[in-house]
Amino acid sequence: NVLATAGHDAVLWARKEEVCAGINDNHRNPRYLTDAVLGGNVSATSSHERALAEAQAVVVVTPSSILRQAARDIAPFIGPDTPIAICSKGVEAETGFLPVEIFEEELGGRDRIAALTGPNHAEEVVKGIASGTVIASSGADTALFFQDLFATETFRTYVSDDIVGAEVCAAFKNVIAIAVGAAYGFGMGDNTAALIMTRGLAEMSRLVEACGGSAMTCLGLAGVGDLIATCTSEHSRNRTFGYRMAQGTTLEQYKAETHMVVEGALACKTLGALADAREVELPITSMVRSVLWEGVDPKVAAAALFDRSLKPEFY
Numbered sequence: 403n404v405l406a407t408a409g410h411d412a413v414l415w416a417r418k419e420e421v422c423a424g425i426n427d428n429h430r431n432p433r434y435l436t437d438a439v440l441g442g443n444v445s446a447t448s449s450h451e452r453a454l455a456e457a458q459a460v461v462v463v464t465p466s467s468i469l470r471q472a473a474r475d476i477a478p479f480i481g482p483d484t485p486i487a488i489c490s491k492g493v494e495a496e497t498g499f500l501p502v503e504i505f506e507e508e509l510g511g512r513d514r515i516a517a518l519t520g521p522n523h524a525e526e527v528v529k530g531i532a533s534g535t536v537i538a539s540s541g542a543d544t545a546l547f548f549q550d551l552f553a554t555e556t557f558r559t560y561v562s563d564d565i566v567g568a569e570v571c572a573a574f575k576n577v578i579a580i581a582v583g584a585a586y587g588f589g590m591g592d593n594t595a596a597l598i599m600t601r602g603l604a605e606m607s608r609l610v611e612a613c614g615g616s617a618m619t620c621l622g623l624a625g626v627g628d629l630i631a632t633c634t635s636e637h638s639r640n641r642t643f644g645y646r647m648a649q650g651t652t653l654e655q656y657k658a659e660t661h662m663v664v665e666g667a668l669a670c671k672t673l674g675a676l677a678d679a680r681e682v683e684l685p686i687t688s689m690v691r692s693v694l695w696e697g698v699d700p701k702v703a704a705a706a707l708f709d710r711s712l713k714p715e716f717y
């Protein structure tokens with residue numbers, strides 16, 4: 403819808419005919435953000451071939467867990483130079499690949515691939531509430547192309563050449579948001595939230611640098627910007643899940659109730675694997691993983707963070 407607002411024809415590929423019919427006939431998605439009225443230049447089809455027939459660019463917005471399948475689905479229908487923007491936030495479980503690495507492996511041409519990421523809750527963006535984003539690519543022309551393509555009066559776009567940093571930040575902030583939500587769910591306070599967010603930012607920057615990105619990216623919209631939005635917003639599924647988890651809701655129960663992704667639940671494992679391979683310490687991420695996947699009692703896990711040896715803030 404942002405692209406449509408910017409004056410472009412946007413063709414959505416959707417799995418369900420019901421969704422396509424709702425968008426084509428009523429300009430509404432009947433399953434997600436159902437109150438939003440989409441622009442007249444948004445249409446939908448369940449055929450990749452039809453969706454991509456005249457595509458001058460591709461924007462990928464699937465859950466991160468199915469990115470490789472998404473790349474394979476579009477491969478037969480796009481050219482070798484078609485620009486691709488990926489909005490998904492996560493790391494592939496089997497390989498530890500970032501989204502750009504999956505698409506490069508499947509489709510080739512790293513410089514035509516961009517990551518679009520930042521504090522962009524869909525609930526607000528679709529209403530035209532002022533938001534900013536980062537479009538990161540190793541190809542300067544690609545970043546500038548998408549910067550122009552997405553810019554509207556209420557959606558401000560910035561470019562970056564640090565796609566690795568931007569994608570690590572995007573996956574990371576979701577894990578920290580689960581921890582912050584859980585802290586509030588256990589009755590902790592704003593001091594606790596600020597502690598987790600700030601030390602989470604330290605973890606994020608250590609991993610970004612170890613992966614070859616720039617720590618400065620963590621101070622931009624993709625990093626601290628999205629960290630603030632996700633850790634503090636009622637719209638965040640990750641934060642809300644953390645809160646509910648503290649009150650006894652399981653991941654399966656939450657997903658069944660909302661039919662939505664909780665990317666941080668997977669990212670606490672995948673980022674942990676990336677960090678282990680690079681000998682980077684991620685205490686908060688490890689705590690979230692131990693609680694979600696290893697059955698550790700959250701209060702015991704939180705207490706263990708306070709038991710760690712005392713150290714300088716920056717080292």
Ligand SMILES: NC(=O)c1ccc[n+]([C@@H]2O[C@H](COP(=O)([O-])OP(=O)(O)OC[C@H]3O[C@@H](n4cnc5c(N)ncnc54)[C@H](O)[C@@H]3O)[C@@H](O)[C@H]2O)c1
Nearest residue numbers: 463464465466468489490491522523524525661662663665
């Ligand atoms: N919602 C936001 O505000 C927001 C903002 C920025 C980035 N993102 C990122 O975008 C990605 C998608 O998030 P979302 O909010 O749209 O998730 P969602 O859970 O709201 O919707 C997921 C969509 O993917 C579809 N889907 C699920 N499994 C599929 C499959 N196997 N094949 C094809 N489609 C499938 C679902 O039908 C649904 O339309 C995530 O990586 C998320 O982090 C979301």
Ligand SMILES: O=P(O)(O)OC[C@H](O)CO
Nearest residue numbers: 520521522523638639640
């Ligand atoms: O609802 P969340 O927690 O998946 O966050 C959505 C977006 O990533 C916010 O920028």
